[in-house]
Amino acid sequence: MERGSPDPAAAALRRVGLRVTASRLAVLTALGAGAPHASVEMLVGAVRERLGDGSAQTVYNVLRTLTDAGLVRRIEPAGRPGLYELRVGDNHHHVVCRSCDAIADVDCAVGDTPCLTAADDSGYEIDEAEVIFWGRCPACLAAMAGSSAELNQVDRARGVQHQLAEPAVATAQPGSSATSHQKETAREEKDRRV
């Protein structure tokens, strides 16, 4: 029987009573070595590199086991693939970039669930508030600032198009009861706007 392994991944598995297997070790090690928030795709690549093979299904299964055991946390920003991380138990939140999907941790001010108090709990026993901040990361902000002059021009051009496309006050539909006078007014209105 293997004893006193210095591998922290193996120690973590033992601590929660999980058998130490090559795929579990590979996933935990990949999580510790790569980006702090890893997708299944990234992890499958890392596991294959380490073990020589490894199916996506195996990685999924390992991740479910590790998540259930509390060694790994899964987060699911809306519309993005699920991400896995080793930072567990502190109820930290995340900020996600709308432009490039970059993600960063945001410490929880309280450090425990739920850190937000519902104005009205509707009689539920609430144990968690899932908080995801959305915005733009520094890199995307810098890129946007760099091309902001260009963007302004585009926006202005678009604004003019908008005005032109906007329907005049009483656009007459085929078969509508708009009188010719109303149509006339609409046309005048449009002319004035342009």
Ligand SMILES: [Zn+2]
């Ligand atoms: Zn970004």
Ligand SMILES: [Zn+2]
């Ligand atoms: Zn995180």
